[in-house]
Amino acid sequence: METVSVALIGLGTIGTGVAKILLEHSDVLVSAAGRQVVLAKICDKDITTNRGITLPSEIMTTDIDSVANDKSISVVIELIGGLEPARTFVLKMLRAGKNVITANKALIAQHGQELFDTARGCGRTIAFEAAVCGGIPILGTLMTSLQANRVKSIHAIVNGTCNFILSQMEENGTNYNDAVKEAQRLGYAEANPAMDVDGTDSVQKLTILSQLAFGMTVDWKSIPRTGIEAVDAIDFRYARELGYKIKLLAVADASSNDIELHVSPTLVRKTDPLSRVSDAFNAVRVIGDCVGPVFFHGLGAGRMPTASAIVGDLIDTVLGRTAITAGALQLWNENKREAKRKDPNEFYGKSYLRMLVDDQPGVVHNISGVLGKHKISIASMIQHETTEPKQNGKPPVFLIIATHKSREGDMLEAINEMENISSVHGKVVRMRVLD
Amino acid sequence: METVSVALIGLGTIGTGVAKILLEHSDVLVSAAGRQVVLAKICDKDITTNRGITLPSEIMTTDIDSVANDKSISVVIELIGGLEPARTFVLKMLRAGKNVITANKALIAQHGQELFDTARGCGRTIAFEAAVCGGIPILGTLMTSLQANRVKSIHAIVNGTCNFILSQMEENGTNYNDAVKEAQRLGYAEANPAMDVDGTDSVQKLTILSQLAFGMTVDWKSIPRTGIEAVDAIDFRYARELGYKIKLLAVADASSNDIELHVSPTLVRKTDPLSRVSDAFNAVRVIGDCVGPVFFHGLGAGRMPTASAIVGDLIDTVLGRTAITAGALQLWNENKREAKRKDPNEFYGKSYLRMLVDDQPGVVHNISGVLGKHKISIASMIQHETTEPKQNGKPPVFLIIATHKSREGDMLEAINEMENISSVHGKVVRMRVLD
CATH class of the missing domain: 3.40.50.720 (NAD(P)-binding Rossmann-like Domain)
Known part of the structure; x- marks a missing residue:
């Protein structure tokens, strides 16, 4: 032999x-x-x-x-x-x-x-x-069994560390820092988990998936990326109220002519199998024009x-x-025809916005005015009565807005303007909504 | 070119x-x-x-x-x-x-x-x-990416027709005959759906999976097989009460030395991804000794x-x-070392039993006596008060028993004996329980 x-x-x-x-x-x-x-x-x-x-x-x-x-x-x-x-x-x-x-x-x-x-x-x-x-055989599958297809989209949970942290926050109400510590204790996160939680690891993997699915050679640094650091325990409560869970998704969407690539914490409907991927598991959904949706789930890291x-x-x-x-x-061959990437400003999708606002007349009016000006339509709005004690006047409250689909460029401008309203405190936390 | x-x-x-x-x-x-x-x-x-x-x-x-x-x-x-x-x-x-x-x-x-x-x-x-x-690339994956593993088990929903029928019964309370008609109307079932609903199609596919996972050449007719014809709308109600859904599962289990192969309607826990496979979808869970569980989900039939x-x-x-x-x-090569199949009488697992019994003293005593004699331990028992009008005396009622793990041979003998108890009417419907 x-x-x-x-x-x-x-x-x-x-x-x-x-x-x-x-x-x-x-x-x-x-x-x-x-x-x-x-x-x-x-x-x-x-x-x-x-x-x-x-x-x-x-x-x-x-x-x-x-x-x-x-x-x-x-x-x-x-x-x-x-x-x-x-x-x-x-x-x-x-x-x-x-x-x-x-x-x-x-x-x-x-x-x-x-x-x-x-x-x-x-x-x-x-x-x-x-x-x-x-261990999920996603690359081999894209390179062989699914080759008859034009890939329409890939939605993937590719970072087990982030998924573990988000699952802890979702299921146990753990806050972000404690969830990170728990991930470190169990060996799911490194001492410095920056490359995981800031989305770097996920965009690098998305770069590889994009090469296999579309023959695109992408500079990973050019992929719009939001990490999970700004996700707060309270977002899970609001997301649940709206019917969603929160996952860090890597997305390659070729459903229009140009290909949309991004990594961001995303609200995923509770009925979507991606929402049920828990702990340090990974999952990928590929939609091919012939095969339809194919979903893969398994252990994305670990020794064996x-x-x-x-x-x-x-x-x-x-x-x-x-x-x-x-x-x-002929992977990563510069002579290959390139698929065209979509200008990030032209991404088109739903958003979840969380902001801390003064609990006083006119605030919602001002915010909805900014959204309206940027052609962003509100799908749902949640503001719960606060139970915190009054200090100097009323304490600020969380205002949650879920929008209908809008242009990314419009959304980014609107967020910028909202952050400049005097009754809006600090940053507006924005997540994508997958629907 | x-x-x-x-x-x-x-x-x-x-x-x-x-x-x-x-x-x-x-x-x-x-x-x-x-x-x-x-x-x-x-x-x-x-x-x-x-x-x-x-x-x-x-x-x-x-x-x-x-x-x-x-x-x-x-x-x-x-x-x-x-x-x-x-x-x-x-x-x-x-x-x-x-x-x-x-x-x-x-x-x-x-x-x-x-x-x-x-x-x-x-x-x-x-x-x-x-x-x-x-469209699910399960065979290619078993033949390539997962080759480093010894396969420990395969649990699969491989027949879209049956899964559609069971999903209709589960989700809409449709009775079996109407669900079959609906499947035929939508093109999921043939005019004569016998080969699907009696499990023939599933055992044939299990034969192929077994060849790839274990190098076993199996006569498909020798695989113990139960179809879905005896599953009644009422079973979904009881299964739900116990925390399960009902799926037609093809199983190859190599977790002991010999390999257990069977196809049968099976109670699957609501939290198990296999329980969430609905409509005409197919799914396969492979557990490998290195890779752990890998789950595949997609369209198992249809033109494209x-x-x-x-x-x-x-x-x-x-x-x-x-x-x-x-x-x-060297697939289907008679010179290959054969994996050893387990004697069906030695299968070992949990069961769900449904029987129609007289609503009178001593019945449960008799039935539990038969089970005890065959070393079968009862995990749960459900008997609901009937709302049907009394005719000649009390009408018979359904008695549902979920058992702990038992030897298959003992279970089959016990069922045979229970069917001979005079206060038990007709056949005892038995399904496996996956846990």
Whole structure:
């Protein structure tokens, strides 16, 4: 039986999971890949810490060049994360004639074109199923089974950390800071969760989904993005009153000619399956012009689900399916016809607005005047009598407005003007409403 | 650019959908398959009826041999359904050197070994994504992305007709016969819906799923199967009271050493995503030992969703991915190690029992005695006071019993004994309970 030698760069949580599958599932691999898959080298700057898994010491190395120069190794799995030295290592491995597998969404989102051009130039492949939604096989599906379709839209919950935090706030009434702490305690959030909660991670994943669904090479920084930091426990109460839950959604909508891309906390109807995605789960709904809606739900992060996707990629790579797909799709190829992106000002949708206003005559009149001037029509308005004690006159109260569909540019201008009304205090919190 | 010539056998609902995609999505196909895909021949016994689609008359034929003998045709899509002449035609095409794509689950379930052995002998492939769950890419996913996993279980709603009927009964209180008529009116059920409602279609699909998940070649007739004919509107009321909905589930459970396969109407907890699959939708939950639970939901039937799966298969076939997968997996190969099936008597699970009993002292005592004798423990019992007028003495009433887990063999014996108690009228309706 043929043997394939594989190297692993980065022995963190995911790397340990991959090593575990390669060592403990060898019968599964033989039957899936038709050959013996051998873990020939593991490269990490720290090869002494005990990871709770027994690894042959002779395959451990701190020397990246010993991986690149080992001619017997044909596949390298990059799991160090971040941009550098991951980028340098991946380029080095491709140039050394190795196929690469990575779970690194930041790397692919930032350097996709360079990496895939290099891979094409070297006649090698990069597989990256684990970069989006961990164990959910959404990338493979977009690249194969759904290829007969023109994708009409993608609505996705791609960040488990944010979904866990929002679920805690939704289900237990936890406030934002406590929910973040709980996520950190359980290992769902890092010590500095900025890249998750500010939506960076989600736009990077949306960039990858957009490449696969529309062949668009998008600068992830150009995608309009709102994080979950401004979502307050009180928003869940109002959203519930209106019939919604709140989810951080990554959206690619091609239902008009141009494609609308954004990431933002979004009110999702209670009857929509996306609203029922709880804890650290991820989900994706793809609507294709032929297949209609297809909904995927599963674990988007964690050691073994992510390792499952990586080893799936390994089997694809070893069997040569990855090379066929790469040849057909020409991902991140600058010569490809580009889909046109919609000007963010022309996005068109419903909004939820929360603002703190003085409880006095004329306030609603002023606010509705600003909305009317910008052609924004009010669908619902909620203002509850406050139970707080009076201090100097009446305390300010929350005013919640749900609007009918409006132009994004108009909405942003209206918010700006509303924030300048003297009886409106602080920022107007705005979320999208999916309907 | 290279050209691939394709023939279609069977121009019914699905065939027309496939023709539509091939003719109207040629740009999508070129970009996905890297070559021009040409619909070279359509073979049907009726080539005169207007199908609402404009087809070049020169490609229409009633002569199957003209397809087999056309050397320019490399892929044939079989969409006539049923066993014969579909089997003969598929074998003929493989022997004529053509790759085959089919949506025919009955054919694959019944003749899988013969067909795949023939394909291997001829160096050709059979693709069949559309045979299970229409547009949901579950087969491709099992054959590729999830290959790193040992599959622990599959729970699936694979028959849209039954799901539509059960949803009507659940949501609108429709009785069984009216729900069947409504399904027929909307085109979800055939004039004779026997193969759907008696569970045949579901076990055939379960056979295919079992082959992909466990490498098991199963005679579909040997899978224990209960249809939905005995489910009554009243069962939904009692199920709701107990916190469940009723779904026809196809189950493959490998959580113990041997694999448990069955199809039956099943009480599914309201919080389980499977319980929320409504109308004619299909859904599959796969639990893998690495990936955990992955849930897929989409349209399992209908012209365009099914055509989407077939054209996806066409792209896979043309690109050569299907051949790679076939080579690696050796589906329906008699030389493969077989997974062991569990003796149906050893299935172990919860049950829901509904029986019509005399409203008189001692009845519950007798029934609980039978259950106790067979080591079956009662979890809940419901008997509502009847509002029906008294006739000769008290009218019989429904007695509902939900049990804790028990051995299937014990349950079947207990049911048999209960049906012989003189105060129990007619059959005991039994459903599984998923927990």
